[in-house]
Amino acid sequence: MRTDHGLQVIRTALIGAGRIGTMHAGNVARRVAGAELAAVVDPVEEAAQRLAAKYGARATGDIDDVLKDPDIDAVLITSIAAVHSELIVQAAEAGKAVWCEKPASLTLEEMDRAIEATRQAGVPFQVGFNRRFAADFAAARKAVVDGEIGTPQLMRSLTRDPGWPAGLSNAANVKPWTIFRETLIHDFDMLLWLNPGAEPIEVYTKADALVAPEYKDGGLLDTAAVMITFDNGAIATAEANFSALYGYDVRGEVFGSKGMVTAGRHANSPMLHYGENGIRQHTLRSDEEMFVDAYTQELQDFAEAVRSKGVPPVTGEDARRALEVALAAMTSHEEGRPVKLGAAA
Incomplete structure (x- = not known):
C-alpha cells in the first residue's frame, strides 16, 4: 500500500x-x-x-x-x-x-x-455540488444550523454565467433544459442545504430566451427564475442567466427572524482602482477562479470517504432531492403553473 x-x-x-x-x-x-x-x-x-x-x-x-x-x-x-x-x-x-x-x-x-x-x-457515491465546500457558503450554513438567523423566511441563490458583448456564443449547442438540470441544480441544492430539515412543497417557474431569443424555438432557455416554497414557511428564489458581462456571479442569502447571512463574491481581489471614470474593480471570470479551493476540498473529502469506507458529504440522495426540484421547475415552465412536491402533491 x-x-x-x-x-x-x-x-x-x-x-x-x-x-x-x-x-x-x-x-x-x-x-x-x-x-x-x-x-x-x-x-x-x-x-x-x-x-x-x-x-x-x-x-x-x-x-x-x-x-x-x-x-x-x-x-x-x-x-x-x-x-x-x-x-x-x-x-x-x-x-x-x-x-x-x-x-x-x-x-x-x-x-x-x-x-x-x-x-x-x-x-461510496458522491456528487459534485462544489458550493457546499466553499468557505463562505459553509459558514453561512453553519450560522443557519446554529440558529444565528432564527427561522428562515426568505432565501435566494443565483448563478449568472459570464457573457460577452456579442451575446451567447454557444447558444446553438446549449441543450434544452440545461438551465434547470445543469445550472440551477446547483442553486436548488444550495437552497435545500441552507434550509436543513425543511422540505420543498411547491415550485413555480418563469423562464425565457432573452440573451439569444433566435434560438428559443430550438429549446433554448437562457434566463430563469424559480420560486420554491418550503414546509417551514420559507420562500426561496433561484435565478440564472447565461450572459453576465461583468463576470461569474454566484451568491446565496438566507434572511430569517434573527438576521441574515450571505455568501458569494464578485471580485478577484479587494483592490479598488479610483480613476477619472470612477471606481473600478476586477471581477472573477470563471467557476475555476471562484471555487478552486472548493473543487479541491470536495475531492479531498471523497478520497477520505473511499479510505474510510464512510458516507461522503454529498450523497446520491442529496442529488436526487435537487433533481426533483429541477424536474418540477421544468414541468412548471411547460405547463405554466405551480407544481406541488412531496406530501403536498
Whole structure:
C-alpha cells in the first residue's frame, strides 16, 4: 500500500477529458493529498492521451480497461450528463467508488437506479455540488444550523454565467433544459442545504430566451427564475442567466427572524482602482477562479470517504432531492403553473 502525507493513496480514473474533467484531473494530480490520477478515459482517445500525458497517467478510450483494473480504487465521472447514471451503475458493479459531476442523472428513475447500484455494491457515491465546500457558503450554513438567523423566511441563490458583448456564443449547442438540470441544480441544492430539515412543497417557474431569443424555438432557455416554497414557511428564489458581462456571479442569502447571512463574491481581489471614470474593480471570470479551493476540498473529502469506507458529504440522495426540484421547475415552465412536491402533491 502506497502512502502520501501518511494517507493511503487512492488511485483514480477520470472518465471524460473535457473542460471540467481537465480541471478535476489537475486537482487530483496536484492538490489532493493521498490521491493519484492513474488513468484518463475518453471515447476520443486523442483527448484522453493529451490530458493523461500532463500527469503521467495512462490513457484509454475503453472504460472497461479501468473498470476491470484491480488497482483502480475510484472513478471520477466528468462526461456528458446524458451518460452519467449508466456510468455510475457500471462503476459500482465493478466495485469502484464513484464521484460524479452534477447532474448525476437526468430522470428520477435513472437516479434511483444509480443510488441502488452503489448501495448494493457498498461503494461510496458522491456528487459534485462544489458550493457546499466553499468557505463562505459553509459558514453561512453553519450560522443557519446554529440558529444565528432564527427561522428562515426568505432565501435566494443565483448563478449568472459570464457573457460577452456579442451575446451567447454557444447558444446553438446549449441543450434544452440545461438551465434547470445543469445550472440551477446547483442553486436548488444550495437552497435545500441552507434550509436543513425543511422540505420543498411547491415550485413555480418563469423562464425565457432573452440573451439569444433566435434560438428559443430550438429549446433554448437562457434566463430563469424559480420560486420554491418550503414546509417551514420559507420562500426561496433561484435565478440564472447565461450572459453576465461583468463576470461569474454566484451568491446565496438566507434572511430569517434573527438576521441574515450571505455568501458569494464578485471580485478577484479587494483592490479598488479610483480613476477619472470612477471606481473600478476586477471581477472573477470563471467557476475555476471562484471555487478552486472548493473543487479541491470536495475531492479531498471523497478520497477520505473511499479510505474510510464512510458516507461522503454529498450523497446520491442529496442529488436526487435537487433533481426533483429541477424536474418540477421544468414541468412548471411547460405547463405554466405551480407544481406541488412531496406530501403536498
